[in-house]
Amino acid sequence: MPKPTPSLELVPQARAGNRRAMARLISRAEAGDDECRPALAELYRHSGRAHVVGITGVPGSGKSTLVQKLAQDIRASGRTVGVIAIDPSSPYSGGSILGDRVRMSELAADAGAFIRSMATRGTLGGLARASLDAVDILDAGGYDVILIETVGVGQDEVDIVKAGHTTVVVSAPGLGDDIQAIKAGVLEIADIHVVSKADRPDANRTVTELKGMLSMDLQPGADIWRCPVIATSVEPKSGIDDLLGAIDRHREHLASTGEIEQRRRQIAGNRIIKIAEEIVREDFERRRHGQFDDLLERVTGRRTDPYAAAVALLSALRENISHEQA
Amino acid sequence: MNDDNRSIRVLLAKVGLDGHDRGVKIVARALRDAGMDVIYSGLHRTPEEVATAAMQEDVDILGVSILSGAHMTVIPKIMARLREESADDIIVTAGGVIPDEDIDKLHELGVQKILLQDTPPDEIVSSFRALVEARGER
Numbered sequence A: 001m002p003k004p005t006p007s008l009e010l011v012p013q014a015r016a017g018n019r020r021a022m023a024r025l026i027s028r029a030e031a032g033d034d035e036c037r038p039a040l041a042e043l044y045r046h047s048g049r050a051h052v053v054g055i056t057g058v059p060g061s062g063k064s065t066l067v068q069k070l071a072q073d074i075r076a077s078g079r080t081v082g083v084i085a086i087d088p089s090s091p092y093s094g095g096s097i098l099g100d101r102v103r104m105s106e107l108a109a110d111a112g113a114f115i116r117s118m119a120t121r122g123t124l125g126g127l128a129r130a131s132l133d134a135v136d137i138l139d140a141g142g143y144d145v146i147l148i149e150t151v152g153v154g155q156d157e158v159d160i161v162k163a164g165h166t167t168v169v170v171s172a173p174g175l176g177d178d179i180q181a182i183k184a185g186v187l188e189i190a191d192i193h194v195v196s197k198a199d200r201p202d203a204n205r206t207v208t209e210l211k212g213m214l215s216m217d218l219q220p221g222a223d224i225w226r227c228p229v230i231a232t233s234v235e236p237k238s239g240i241d242d243l244l245g246a247i248d249r250h251r252e253h254l255a256s257t258g259e260i261e262q263r264r265r266q267i268a269g270n271r272i273i274k275i276a277e278e279i280v281r282e283d284f285e286r287r288r289h290g291q292f293d294d295l296l297e298r299v300t301g302r303r304t305d306p307y308a309a310a311v312a313l314l315s316a317l318r319e320n321i322s323h324e325q326a
Numbered sequence B: 001m002n003d004d005n006r007s008i009r010v011l012l013a014k015v016g017l018d019g020h021d022r023g024v025k026i027v028a029r030a031l032r033d034a035g036m037d038v039i040y041s042g043l044h045r046t047p048e049e050v051a052t053a054a055m056q057e058d059v060d061i062l063g064v065s066i067l068s069g070a071h072m073t074v075i076p077k078i079m080a081r082l083r084e085e086s087a088d089d090i091i092v093t094a095g096g097v098i099p100d101e102d103i104d105k106l107h108e109l110g111v112q113k114i115l116l117q118d119t120p121p122d123e124i125v126s127s128f129r130a131l132v133e134a135r136g137e138r
Ligand SMILES: Nc1nc2c(ncn2[C@@H]2O[C@H](COP(=O)(O)OP(=O)(O)OP(=O)(O)O)[C@@H](O)[C@H]2O)c(=O)[nH]1
Pocket: A057, A058, A059, A060, A061, A062, A063, A064, A065, A066, A100, A103, A151, A196, A197, A198, A199, A200, A232, A233, A234, A235
């Protein structure tokens, strides 16, 4: 059996655009291997060039179909494109059927496109870490634009789309009367709204409702980004070019107003905090054994209360840590 | 952070003309229920597309389902593309309708396991687990 190639050896290959090396590193990042941390650190230092676009919307709103068309237009404009498609795992088995790729089959043979499916499994917060590691890997590997597709439910997923430079929120006509972006709590994070399936007769109404919604908080000013509402359809193909135009305009807006620096700081800040929380949580899971069972007994028997037990648990953990460090 | 986060990744692929995917979908669900991450290629893919997808997705196993009898032309193309992409560490299995006399030939081409059409889903789950275990770390 050949020995696995060390992750650090894959770094120069990944940076030279070797897709196999990128694919391997993404798997190791996803598994949370400590072995690959130095490699990811190295790649992070060489990333920051790609334009990252988060695409979110309720299940079935047409995200994957849209991503395929958008990616094809990006390719036609002479740029390369990476896609990270995140699908929910089964809460029962932890397994998943990752179906987004089926809708992206026209990209399958294109050497300038890289599609990677990811499942939502893993510790809370771990998904955001792994998918943003994957973005760094594709970025350092030279992809010009990176699209992240995720279902807009749950804090973890919102954190992921917020990690894009441009956030696109997709609503479809006929998926209930409410504006889906409001329901999912993602109205505010949209830089661009898409109403998909514009070939359907009820699409206009969704467009009008969204525009009405957005006009309420219009502030004056030349430097203010006005969130456009773009209707798209796949068959007949329409609006996809407008969407790519809006994404490119948004990128230019971020650059010309200097807002991009603010976004980068915000994204970096969120990532640091999320990872720190993940580490603390894992540390806690690992160390809490021992004291925990005893405290549980006492809380169950009502000899102490849950709050006091939690405080006692944490101070015991802190003592452990300071002993280890001494 | 440990190996608990790692689950077996599988690409189930339909190649060529045949338009039946009921069987593949049943297998996909069985694998998911066993905790694996399953990516399905959709119908009518070319051997090259399937191999490239397996490389990008970095699956442990590429399961090719063929009912049309085209395995002897499809499998060599898949194996060749995997080698080109330096992804020949990916385990390839073939499933569907395969006549006895081709089984040895497919093994020679590097197919590690052949699962004929009537293989119960449980058996597919356990043989996929065994294949990944036998391969070891990569
Ligand atoms: N009429 C019409 N249907 C569309 C259009 N785009 C997508 N659909 C259909 O909408 C359904 C869902 O499309 P997907 O692209 O899988 O949607 P999704 O948002 O990625 O779905 P999930 O990943 O499951 O959340 C499919 O049946 C598509 O064929 C469109 O422009 N017009």
